[in-house]
Amino acid sequence: MFQVQPNDIQKCSDSSINSSRDPIKIRTFVELTMDVASASPRRYFFEVMSFFAIAEHEKERLQYFASPEGRDDLYQYNQKERRTVLEVLEDFPSVQMPFEWLVQLVPPLKTRSFSIASSLSAHPNQVHLTVSIVSWMTPFKRKRCGLCSTWLAGLDPQKKVHIPVWFYRGSLPPPPTSLPLILIGPGTGCAPFHGFVEERAVQSVSGPTAPVLFFFGCRNEASDFLYRDFWLFHTQSSGVLSEEKGGGFFVAFSRDQPQKVYVQHKMKEESQRIWSLLSAGAAVYIAGSSTKMPADVSSALEEIILKESGIPKESAARWLRLLEKDGRYNVEAWS
Ligand SMILES: Cc1cc2nc3c(=O)[nH]c(=O)nc-3n(C[C@H](O)[C@H](O)[C@H](O)COP(=O)(O)OP(=O)(O)OC[C@H]3O[C@@H](n4cnc5c(N)ncnc54)[C@H](O)[C@@H]3O)c2cc1C
Ligand SMILES: NC(=O)c1ccc[n+]([C@@H]2O[C@H](COP(=O)([O-])OP(=O)(O)OC[C@H]3O[C@@H](n4cnc5c(N)ncnc54)[C@H](OP(=O)(O)O)[C@@H]3O)[C@@H](O)[C@H]2O)c1
Incomplete structure (x- = not known):
C-alpha cells in the first residue's frame, strides 16, 4: 500500500484514482494508470534498464539497444513487434528496476473512445457500445x-463492474428529425448510426421523419x-430505412x-438516389475505423455529384466543401 500525493491539487481534481488520498494498493495503481500490457516502451526505458541489469549479457544487449547503432534492431524487436513493458521486463529478468523509476518511465494508460450506439429516447439511462475485438499478427507471427x-x-x-467513463461531445451532431440523411458507416462505424436509426424510429411514432439512406460494409456476411x-x-413496413419512407x-x-x-x-x-437526396438538402455522416475510408468515400461522392449533376469537376469538389461549411458533411473516423 502507498499514498499518492498530487503535485498540483487543481490539475488532479478530476483524477479517477485516489481523489480521497486514501492509501492505494500498488497493484490497483498500476492497473489504473500504467500501460504495462499494451504500449511499447520508449528507447530511454532500455537505457534505464541497462543501468539496473545485473547479468552482464543483458546489460550489454540493453546498452546496444539504447545506442544509435542499435536503433534499427530496437525498432524490429520493440515497436514493430509491439512488445509491451511486461514482455520486455520478462526478456531481461536480471533487471531490478525500482518502482519509482517504473512509475516515471512506463507509458501512461490512455483512455479509449467509443461511439454511442444507442438512442437515449429508445433506452433511457443506458449507453450501448459496439466494440470490435482488435487483434493482429506481428511480423514474427505473435498474436497481439x-x-x-x-x-x-x-x-x-x-x-x-465499475468502469471509469467520461462523456465527450463527438464530431457527429445529432440530426434534427426533418433532415434527410446519407449515412456511411462500415464496420464499427455503424455504431453512431445504430443510435440515429433508433432515435428516428422513436420520433417516427409521433410524426413524419425525413428519409435515411444507410451504407454499411463488413468483411463477410456470415x-x-x-x-x-x-x-x-x-427496411420493412414503413421502417426508418424503408423504400416507402424514401430510405x-x-x-x-x-x-x-x-x-x-x-x-x-x-x-x-x-x-441517382444519393444525388436526389443531396439536392433535397440531405446531410452526409461518415464514421468508421479505416484510415483511407473517409477520403475514398469523399471521392465517390464527388464522382456521384459530377455524374448526376453534370457540373464540372472543380465545381463538384466545391459543392462538397460547401456542404462541409454548411455543417452537412460530418466525419468521425479512427485508425
Ligand atoms: C472518436 C472515436 C470513436 C470510436 N468509436 C469506436 C467504436 O464505436 N467501436 C470500436 O470498436 N472502436 C471505436 N474506436 C476505437 C477505440 O477507441 C479503440 O482504439 C479500439 O477499440 C482499440 O482499442 P484497444 O485498447 O482494444 O487496442 P490497443 O491496445 O489500443 O491497440 C490498438 C493499436 O494497435 C495497433 N494495431 C491494431 N491493428 C493493427 C495491425 N493490424 N497491425 C499493426 N498494428 C495494429 C495500432 O497501433 C492501434 O492503434 C473509436 C475511436 C475514436 C477516436
Ligand atoms: N478478427 C476479426 O474477424 C475481426 C473482424 C472485424 C474487426 N476486427 C478488428 O476490429 C478492428 C476494427 O474493425 P471494424 O469492424 O471497425 O473495421 P474493419 O473490419 O477493419 O473494416 C470494415 C469494413 O471496411 C472495409 N474497408 C477497408 N478499407 C476501406 C476503404 N478504404 N473504404 C471503404 N471500406 C474499407 C473493410 O474491408 P477489408 O478489411 O476487407 O479491406 C471491411 O469490410 C479491425 O481493425 C480489426 O482489428 C477483427
Missing part, C-alpha cells in the same frame, strides 16, 4: 490483442454483419468474393 477491446469482451455481463436483424427490420439500406461484403466491394461501390450503384 487490443488492450481495452479484449478486456471489455472478457467481462461477465452478469457481474456488475461473420461480421453487425446488427443484421436490426437493419433489416427497419434504403445497402451493404458491401468486402471479402465474400475475389475482388473487394466497399461502401463506396454501393454508393456509386445508388448515385
